[in-house]
Amino acid sequence: MNAALVGVSGYGGMVLFQLLNNHPGVDQVNLYGHAQTENQNLGDVVSLFELGHFNQQQIFPYNEIQIMQDNDVVFFATSAGVTAQLAQPFIDADFPVIDLSGDYRLNTQALYEQWYHKQPAQQSALDTAHYGLVEFESAHNAKYVANPGCYATATLLALAPLVKNDLIDVDSIIVDAKSGTSGAGKKPSELLHFSQTNENLQVYKVNQHQHIPEVVQELQTWNPAVKAIQFNTTLLPITRGLMSTVYAKVKAGVTQAEVSEAFEQAYQDQTFVNWTDRRFPTIKEVVGTNDCKIGAIYNPDTHTVMVVSVIDNLIKGAGGQAIQNFNQMFNFDEAAGLPVNVWVP
Amino acid sequence: MNAALVGVSGYGGMVLFQLLNNHPGVDQVNLYGHAQTENQNLGDVVSLFELGHFNQQQIFPYNEIQIMQDNDVVFFATSAGVTAQLAQPFIDADFPVIDLSGDYRLNTQALYEQWYHKQPAQQSALDTAHYGLVEFESAHNAKYVANPGCYATATLLALAPLVKNDLIDVDSIIVDAKSGTSGAGKKPSELLHFSQTNENLQVYKVNQHQHIPEVVQELQTWNPAVKAIQFNTTLLPITRGLMSTVYAKVKAGVTQAEVSEAFEQAYQDQTFVNWTDRRFPTIKEVVGTNDCKIGAIYNPDTHTVMVVSVIDNLIKGAGGQAIQNFNQMFNFDEAAGLPVNVWVP
Amino acid sequence: MNAALVGVSGYGGMVLFQLLNNHPGVDQVNLYGHAQTENQNLGDVVSLFELGHFNQQQIFPYNEIQIMQDNDVVFFATSAGVTAQLAQPFIDADFPVIDLSGDYRLNTQALYEQWYHKQPAQQSALDTAHYGLVEFESAHNAKYVANPGCYATATLLALAPLVKNDLIDVDSIIVDAKSGTSGAGKKPSELLHFSQTNENLQVYKVNQHQHIPEVVQELQTWNPAVKAIQFNTTLLPITRGLMSTVYAKVKAGVTQAEVSEAFEQAYQDQTFVNWTDRRFPTIKEVVGTNDCKIGAIYNPDTHTVMVVSVIDNLIKGAGGQAIQNFNQMFNFDEAAGLPVNVWVP
Amino acid sequence: MNAALVGVSGYGGMVLFQLLNNHPGVDQVNLYGHAQTENQNLGDVVSLFELGHFNQQQIFPYNEIQIMQDNDVVFFATSAGVTAQLAQPFIDADFPVIDLSGDYRLNTQALYEQWYHKQPAQQSALDTAHYGLVEFESAHNAKYVANPGCYATATLLALAPLVKNDLIDVDSIIVDAKSGTSGAGKKPSELLHFSQTNENLQVYKVNQHQHIPEVVQELQTWNPAVKAIQFNTTLLPITRGLMSTVYAKVKAGVTQAEVSEAFEQAYQDQTFVNWTDRRFPTIKEVVGTNDCKIGAIYNPDTHTVMVVSVIDNLIKGAGGQAIQNFNQMFNFDEAAGLPVNVWVP
Structure with a gap:
């Protein structure tokens, strides 16, 4: 089958392009640029691809008719606010869509406008979009998938066993999440200037x-008592990788054994989520892979469970999870096309 | 007056040496090495000083009689466990001591043994040592000062206005603290290997x-209801600087205005603590200085106040605060010898 | 076919293990540890593999008979000095060997002892080992291959077109090479301590x-007039990647066109070497791939050609080139098992 | 005396402001912004100064009459092209000027236009400006000083003993210089984006x-035979610091002893230049100080001398050398106001 990718020039698009190229079930990856009117060479658009293997790969002008004719699925790696303007015809035509932007993740237009400050997608599309947190929500029967955000993925995988098993006081959730700069995009800014980011930590x-709201909304599907979470994002002086450090008070009488059992049950059969109750994983253990690694340790002095969840923000937190959704939609093997080799060292 | 410094080869000692050299009230800084039997050149011991201005500075063999004869105060920048073995004669002689190790910070031998796994100092010395958190505990009448730890300094300054004014539920305190590698010392290890630390985050x-226990003990002097805190330390891929991110539930009805007022009252007259309720400071804003910068923002959705406190771990978190204690003990101007110029950029 | 890998615990071995696992012609990768007497789990030996996909992979005790029985080729990713002690029985048995250490690269025992300060391999083995710089020396008929060093690979690929075409004064060659820390191994040391390496540059x-001597020896096979090169190695504050910056005076009358023509001829048919005369490549353009990217620009003011050659030191500079040699030896497709996806960003 | 500083918002200006504040001979530092019409707070213009000691410091609108009335010297830390438009009235009035931009370094308007692509200063001003490489050209009688560039400073100090003593073939000079990002300014760009600069090396x-041309011009004053140099600049993934690695063929018969003697003679009486023939200094040994540290090692195999010269690009390479020129002009102690404490670690 053939896959269309709209938006290859951002970091998420570039990684997704690489993953699709390696997917055994994809014959051809066709690239489309929504802001261009003529064919372009990938090597002329993305400087990392200027020399070498993919520089001659064509990027075609965006044309929804052509995309549907020549492909069996379309991935949007466009910015928030852009997919919402492009995807409706595909949804109307029942053509498979996987969107990596946030445009279809929130349930209501009002919520989207409040947090994104952009024009929302149609409410009907929001109503039926599938939120693709693959370990908990199979995309098997989905037609258009809202691929979860990077912070949301790491945080939800850290909280799911605790919330689903009712082990914690949901009013006590604190998330101290940290991400490398690749999550913040290619556009130069003061925040991302090397002289500012390097040797620094910026909330x-x-x-x-x-x-x-994406995390809260999903938590509420697991436990309607969830009202809000304290959620902090800090920019790390690294390029790739994300750590979500989660704290919550356990309910009275909950033990480490129960915490461990909940994680064990949740993830023992999952290929891409590993957990341990002996230590906390480091970011370096997952970068380059589709893995989420989780440590969960209960502190009896404070009745608090601390969970550390690490992912590669551009793979498990973006393109990799998109491939997982793709695999679920089209009945490919769950590991098809997904990288397992961590960057060494 | 003359100042003795025992232990110049570690990062803390090196910085303290630089600060003492610049202090207008110090005529002479005499260096002593507790593990050497002959004079050594500083440049032969510390590679950063091998060429240049201080390479010929002598390090004398450790001799407590000599130290008391030739100096008016002694600073210990030795490792935990070492000061406890060296300082007693000075204490017995009522000779002024400022200790940068943790050996005199905890109140009881049992607590020290539990957390340090080393031989404690004498209980009598622990009973009378002054815990030198300068903004709250003046060393004016102290004879020997336990200089606070780096994490403890940033965290206590973040919590003091909230705990002292009874604005938070003290059972809800969560500290997610992060430090650069200079806090972990010079000794090579797997944790600190560049290939392991770089592009990584390690809890x-x-x-x-x-x-x-140092933080808890001090909090208890402010509010005996404090029992324990959830406290996490994460190693950053940076060299200098420390951020303590603190979360706590506010008591019912507490507002941002009350939070701001508490910080304003606490720090408006302090030269080296700045705070704001408009944003969170970055590590880069304090590195190179003796400053602690604090942001405190209340989130009405979660009834949680989030405080970000940043310091230079080797200055405000070690040598700089030691100089502040020294200034209090000897009635120097509070800013004497303390750096105010942030590293640019 | 089955491949044996001796020495998986170093960075080079870990990457080679990942590459062999992905090779379409390798059915099974068998790991052997020359310093162990019982089976071990890979996850217990290499902390990066502790959780996840490969933690249960067995490492067998080293046994040359067993290795030859169960495999069709053996890769040594052992340290210099170790392979020389292990490989002779394989050489005697005409069993295919690919060695990533430096033990078989130099032609004479005397030269090896001078530069490595270790016990050399047998002279007879040095006489017949194949130096596997794949673009210029095919391993098609080789039985045991000395895989080139990382600095040597980048530098020789930069110099080959110039030396082979007699375009430069060979007495004027200056190499200013820079490498990330992964080239210096896992063992903690003062040089590699994060606090020392970070924000620094160390010759x-x-x-x-x-x-x-490895570079000089190979250059001499191309032009016997080569006597010595000025060669400098600088440690960069990065983990992966290597840049070799080469300068040489051109012979009288040589132009940019002739320089470009030489590179064009040398590399136009090479899959893994790209060059340009318009700009210099950055390290980031090759990390994660088996590519060598080269820029060559002539400066008429100084009659000097400057060449910048970048590689991933652990792939093209180690495991990737080893796979290329393996492909040549066993007639696999030249690109089989070799990564083409650059790390983004 | 009072000092005026025009242009405090760039990194060079910020550091110079800090140095002037610490100078024992400066009573008052007055700041002026050439692009503003009303007084501004420093803390509102420079985010690093937003909280703390200097946030209330005033920046006055630029007014040359006022500057001359209220000050005894003016420093320009403005961009190249800007000083040339501002400084002429001061020069005409014989008012002391120290310029940190490149506008008065080159001897001719034509040369300036060729390399800077901007409008040059008046030729008469270029004719009489003093090039302030302090170790070799005293500013004692100068009225307006062109403060050398960072790369030029490190490179000229590395070459001076060799060129002045006629020890090298001046046609063979190769300079492979590397700098941290602070030398490239505050303005965000693709080149300086953290995701691009980090883990990378960019020529x-x-x-x-x-x-x-600045280096060549100064070398020519020492030896008119100099025609051109091969000079390469590489951007390091660090913030502060610069290394200039210089190679040259020695003249026939020159020995290490003669090389060492030349450096010894040149720098034995210099406070801020240290050299050694035993090893090469690292960048970390000078950052935070006004020092230049130099290693010079002769390689008899290649008849090449290799010199490594390291400086802090914003101190010795900018503001620090400006203070040295200031000290020479006004007969202050040569070390007045200059930092000697290296950043640890």
């Missing part, structure tokens, strides 16, 4: 990160 | 960091 | 790097 | 860096 989007 | 000493 | 092994 | 301004 940003205080209580305003757009992944907050 | 370490889970629920076992020796600054935990 | 090391001045005029004594063991890749110097 | 830039190939054969076009504006410090090239």
Whole structure:
């Protein structure tokens, strides 16, 4: 089958392009640029691809008719606000869509406008979009998938066993999440200037990160008692990788054994989530892979469970999970096309 | 006056040496090495000083009689466990001591043994040592000062206005603290290998960091209801600087205005603590200085106040605060010898 | 076919293990540890593999008979000095060997002892080992291959078109090479301590790097007039990647066009070497791939050609080139098992 | 005396402001912004100064009459092209000027236009400006000083003993210089984006860096035989610090002893230049100080001397050398106001 990718020039698109190229079930990856009117060489658009293997790969002008004719699925790696303007015809035509932007993750237009400050997609599309947190929500019967955000993925995988098993006080959830700069995109800015980011730690989007409502909304499907979470995002002086450090008070009498059992049950059969109750994983253990690694340790002195969840923000937190959704939609093997080799060292 | 410094080869000692050299009230800084039997050149011991201005500075063999004869104060920048073995004669002689190790910070031998796993100092010395958190505990009448730890300093300054004014539920305190590698010392290890630390984030000493009891003990002097805190330490891929991110539930009805007022009152007259309720400071804003910068923002959705406190771990978190204690003990101007110029950029 | 890998615990071995696992012609990768007496789990030996996909992979005790019985080729990713002690029985048995250490690269025992300060391999083995710089020396008929060093690979690929076409004064060659820390191994040391390496640049092994004689020896096969090269190695504050910056005076009358023509001829048919005369490549353009990217620009003001050659030191500079040699030896497709996806960003 | 500083918002200006504040001979530092019409707070213009000691410091609108009335000297830390438009009235009035931009370094308007692509200063001003390489050209009688560039400073100090003593073939000079990002300014760009700079090495301004003619011009004053140099600039993934690695063929018969003697003679009486023939200094040994540290090692195999010269690009390479020129002009102690404490670690 053939796969269309709209938006290859961002980091998420570039990684997804690489993953699709390696997928055994994809014969051809066709690239489309929504802001161009003529064919372009990939090597002329993306400087990392200027020399070498993919520089001659064509990027075609965006044309929804052509995309549907020549492909069996379309991935959008466009910015938030852009997919919402492009995807409706595919949805109307029942053509498979996997969207990596946040445009179809929130349930209501009002919520989207509040957190994204952009024009939302149609409410009907929001109503029926599938939120593709693959370990908990299979995309098997989905037609258009909202691929989860990077922070949301790491955080939800850390919280799921605790919330689903009712082990914690849901009013006590604190998330101290940290991400490398690749999550913040290619556009130069003062925040991302090397002289500013290097040897520094910068808290940003205080209580305003757009992944907050996404996490809350999904937690509420597991436990309607969830009202809000304290969620902090800090920019790390690294390029790839994300750590979500989660704290919550356990309910009275909960033990480490029960915490461990909940994680064991949740993830023992999952290929891409590993957990341990002996230590906390480091970011370096997952970068380059589709893995989420989780440590969960209960502190009896404070009745608090601390969970550390690490992912590669551009793979498990973006393109890799998109491939997982693709595999679920089209009945490929769950590991098809997904990288398992961590960057060494 | 003359100042003795024992232990110049570690990062803390090196920085303290530089600060003492610049202090207008110090005529002479005399260096002593407790593990050497002959004079050595500083440039032969510390490779950063091998060429240049200080390479010929002498390090004398450790001799307590000589130290007391030739100096008016002694600073210990020795490792935990070492000061406890050296300082007693000075204490017995009522000779002024400022200790940068943790050996005199905890109140009881039992607590020290539990967290440091080393031979404690004498209980009588622990009983009378002054805990030198300068903004709250003046060393004016102290004879020997336990200089606070780096994590403890940033965390206590973040919590003091909230705990002292009874604004938070003290059972809900969560500290997610992060430090650069200079806090972990010069000794090579797997944890600190560049290939391991770089592009990584590593949680370490889970629920076992020796600054935990130090923070709890001091909080208890402010509010005896404090029992324990959830305290996490994460190693950053940077060299200098420390951020302590603190979360706590506010008591019912507490507002941002009350939070701001508490910080304003606490720090408006302090030269080296700045705070704001408009944003969170970055590590880069304090590195190179003796400053602590603090942001405190209340989130009405979660009834949680989030405080970000940043310091230079080797200055405000070690040598700089030691100089502040020294200034209090000897009635120097509070800013004497303390750096105010941030590293640019 | 089955491949044996001796020495998986170093960075080179870990990457080679990943590459062999992905090779379409390798059915099974068998790991052997020359310093162990019982089976071990890979996850217990290599912390990066502790959780996840490969933690249960067995490492067998080293046994040359067993290795030959169960495999069709053996790769040594052992340290210099170790392979020389292990490989002779395989050579005697005409069993295919690919060695990533430097033990079989130099032609004489005397030269090896001078630069490596270790016990050399047998002279007879040095006489017949194949130096596997794949673009210029095919391993098609080789039985045991000395895989080139990382610095040597980048430097020789930069110099080959110039030396082979007699375009430069061979007495004027200056190589200013820079490498990330992964080339210096896992063992903690003062040089590699994060606090020392980070925000720093350190020249090391001045005029004594063991890749110097390797480069000179190979250059001499192309032009016997080569006597010595000025070769400098500098440690970069990055983990992966290597840049070799080469300068040489061109012979009288040589133009940019002739320089370009030489590179064009040398590399136009090479899958894994790209060059350009318009700009210089950055390290980031090759990390994660088996590519060598080269820029060559002539400066008429100084009659000097400057060549910048970048590789991933652990792939093209180690395991990737080993796979290329393997492909040549066993007639696999030249690109089989070799990564083409650059790390983004 | 009072000092005026025009242009405090760039990194160079910020550091110079800090140095002037610490200078024992400066009573008052007055700041002026050439692009503003009303007083501004420093804390509102420079985010690093937003909280703390200097946030209330005033920046006055630029007014040359006022500057001359209220000050005894003016420093320009403005961009190249800007000083040329501002400084002429001061020069005409014989008012002391120290310029940190490149506008008065080159001798002719034509040369300036060729390398800077901007409008040059008046030729008469270029004719009489003093090039302030302090170790070799005293500013004692100068009225307006062109403060040398960072690359030029490190490179000239590395070459001076060799060129002045006629020890090298001046046609063979190769300079492989590397700098941290603070030398490239505050303005965000693709080159300086953290995701691009981090874990990378980028050659830039190939054969076009504006410090090239500055170095050549000064070398020619020492030896008119100098015609051109091969000079390469590479951007390091660090913030502060610069290393200039210089190679040259020695003249027939020159020995290490003669090389060492030349450096010894040149720098034995210099406070801020240290050299050694035993090893090469690292960048970390000078950052935070006004020092230049130099290693010079002769390689008899290649008849090449290799010199490594390291400086802090914003101190010795900018503001620190400006203070040295200031000290020479006004007969202050040569070390007045200059930092000697290296950043630890």
